[in-house]
Amino acid sequence: MARTADDETIELGFTGVGARGAGLARRCLTMEDVEIRAVCDVQDRRLDAVSERVTDEGRPAPNTYHDHQEMLAAEDLDGVVIATSWRFHLPMAIQALEAGVWPGLDVGPASSVEECWSLVDAAEASDARCMLLENGCFGRDRLSVLNMVRHGLFGEIVHVECGYCHDLRGRLNDVSGTSREDSARELSGGRYFRGIQHEKRNCDLYPTHGVGPLATCLDINRGNRFLSLTSTASKARGLADWGERHLPEDHPSRGLDWRHGDIITTVIRCANGETMTVTHDVSLPRPDNSKRFMVRGTRGMWQEEQDAVYIDEQSPDHEWEDFADYRDEYEHSLWDAYQETGVRGGHGGADYLVLRGFVEAIKQDVRPPIDVYDTAAWRAVSPLSEESIAQGSEPVAFPDFTNGRWMTDEPIFDPPAAADDDRVSFDSLLEGE
Numbered sequence: 001m002a003r004t005a006d007d008e009t010i011e012l013g014f015t016g017v018g019a020r021g022a023g024l025a026r027r028c029l030t031m032e033d034v035e036i037r038a039v040c041d042v043q044d045r046r047l048d049a050v051s052e053r054v055t056d057e058g059r060p061a062p063n064t065y066h067d068h069q070e071m072l073a074a075e076d077l078d079g080v081v082i083a084t085s086w087r088f089h090l091p092m093a094i095q096a097l098e099a100g101v102w103p104g105l106d107v108g109p110a111s112s113v114e115e116c117w118s119l120v121d122a123a124e125a126s127d128a129r130c131m132l133l134e135n136g137c138f139g140r141d142r143l144s145v146l147n148m149v150r151h152g153l154f155g156e157i158v159h160v161e162c163g164y165c166h167d168l169r170g171r172l173n174d175v176s177g178t179s180r181e182d183s184a185r186e187l188s189g190g191r192y193f194r195g196i197q198h199e200k201r202n203c204d205l206y207p208t209h210g211v212g213p214l215a216t217c218l219d220i221n222r223g224n225r226f227l228s229l230t231s232t233a234s235k236a237r238g239l240a241d242w243g244e245r246h247l248p249e250d251h252p253s254r255g256l257d258w259r260h261g262d263i264i265t266t267v268i269r270c271a272n273g274e275t276m277t278v279t280h281d282v283s284l285p286r287p288d289n290s291k292r293f294m295v296r297g298t299r300g301m302w303q304e305e306q307d308a309v310y311i312d313e314q315s316p317d318h319e320w321e322d323f324a325d326y327r328d329e330y331e332h333s334l335w336d337a338y339q340e341t342g343v344r345g346g347h348g349g350a351d352y353l354v355l356r357g358f359v360e361a362i363k364q365d366v367r368p369p370i371d372v373y374d375t376a377a378w379r380a381v382s383p384l385s386e387e388s389i390a391q392g393s394e395p396v397a398f399p400d401f402t403n404g405r406w407m408t409d410e411p412i413f414d415p416p417a418a419a420d421d422d423r424v425s426f427d428s429l430l431e432g433e
C-alpha cells in the first residue's frame with residue numbers, strides 16, 4: 001500500500017508469536033513510530049501473552065487472529081512480521097504481498113526452489129516489498145568486517161566460510177517440557193517443527209545466519225551472484241544416539257529414521273570466482289554456538305572462532321592479532337551511531353537494527369536492506385543442497401532470481417549514491433523514530 005509523507009506511524013501485524021515473534025514484538029514496543037495493530041497465532045496462550053505485554057506498555061490492545069489470511073483481509077496493515085514454523089514463512093509472505101502488505105520474514109529454509117520463485121514473482125507484482133529479517137547481518141562484528149572488506153584490508157576476497165553450529169539434540173528430539181504446545185504441533189504432524197524437518201529432509205536447514213553476512217561481503221546479487229553448489233551429508237547418528245541415552249523407551253522420537261546428516265558441508269561457487277563453505281552442524285555434541293565465520297583474501301584473513309585477524313606484511317610474522325583492535329578502527333557508521341544512542345537488547349543489539357531496517361524501508365517506501373532477491377537466494381540454499389545430496393553431491397545450478405539485475409545493482413549495506421536512491425539509508429535507521 002502506498003504511504004504518504006504524513007504517515008508517521010507504521011502499523012504492524014505479527015504472525016507466529018512464539019519465542020521469537022514475541023521477542024521481536026517486545027523490541028517494537030520500544031519504537032514510538034510503530035503500533036502493533038494485530039497479532040496472529042494458532043495458540044491462544046501466545047496471543048494472550050503478547051496482548052498483555054502490549055497493553056502493559058500502555059499501548060492499545062492488538063486485534064487477535066488464528067488465521068494469517070483473515071488478519072490480512074480484516075486489517076489495514078503496513079507490514080507483517082512472520083515468525084511461525086518454517087514451512088509457513090514463504091506462503092504467508094506471498095499472501096501478504098498479494099494483499100499489499102510488506103512481509104518481514106524470520107529466518108529458516110525454503111521448502112523448494114519453486115517456492116522462492118513464487119515469492120519473487122509475488123514481490124514483483126506487488127506495491128509492497130519483502131525483507132528477510134536476518135539479524136546476523138546487523139551484528140557489530142559482522143558490519144566491522146564488511147567495512148574491512150570494503151577498505152581492502154584483506155585484499156581481494158577469495159574464499160569465505162560460515163556455518164550454523166549449535167548442539168540442538170534435545171530440542172530436535174522434541175523432549176516434552178519445551179514451550180511448544182499442542183495446536184502448533186498439529187501443524188507439524190504432531191511434532192516440533194524443526195525436529196520433523198530433521199527427520200524428513202537431508203540438507204542445510206538453517207543457511208541464512210552464515211550465508212547472509214558473507215553474501216553482503218561478496219556483493220551477492222549486486223555485482224556478483226551464487227552460481228552453483230555441491231553439498232555432502234555425513235551419516236545421521238547424533239539424534240538417535242542422544243535419544244537412546246535420554247528418552248524413555250516409548251518416547252515418539254525413539255527409533256525414528258532420521259534422514260538429516262549430522263554434518264552437512266556445502267560449497268557455493270560465485271560468479272566472481274570466490275568459494276563459500278557452509279557447515280550445518282546441530283546434532284553432535286559441541287560446547288558452543290558458532291557461526292564459524294572466516295574471510296580469506298590475498299592480503300589477510302579474519303577468523304571469528306579465534307576472534308583474530310592476520311594481515312600480510314602488517315601483523316607480526318606467524319602471529320594472530322586481536323580482532324577487537326581492528327573492529328574499533330573499522331567500526332561501521334551505523335554502530336558508531338547506535339552506541340551513542342544506546343544499544344538495545346536482542347542478539348547483541350542486532351534484533352533492534354534489523355527491525356529498524358524493515359520499518360524504515362516501509363516508511364520511506366524504498367528497497368529494504370535485505371530484499372526479496374536476497375531472501376530467495378539465501379533460503380534456496382536449503383532445497384538446492386537437498387538436491388545435490390540426493391544426487392550424490394552433484395553440482396546444482398543456482399537460479400538467478402534477479403533475472404540479470406545482479407550485474408548492475410548497487411552493493412548492499414553501502415550508503416545510497418544519491419538522495420533519490422531506491423534503497424533505505426542506514427543513516428535513517430536510528431533517526432526515524
Ligand SMILES: NC(=O)c1ccc[n+]([C@@H]2O[C@H](COP(=O)([O-])OP(=O)(O)OC[C@H]3O[C@@H](n4cnc5c(N)ncnc54)[C@H](O)[C@@H]3O)[C@@H](O)[C@H]2O)c1
Nearest residue numbers: 016017018019020041042043046083084085106107108184
Ligand atoms: N533470527 C533469529 O535469531 C532467530 C532466533 C530464534 C528463532 N528464529 C526463527 O523464528 C521462527 C520461530 O521460531 P520460535 O523458536 O519462535 O518457534 P516457536 O514454536 O516458539 O514459535 C512459533 C509460533 O508460531 C505459531 N504458528 C505456527 N504455525 C502457525 C500458523 N500456521 N499460523 C499461526 N501461527 C502459527 C506457533 O503456534 C508458535 O507460537 C523460526 O523461523 C526460527 O527459525 C530466529
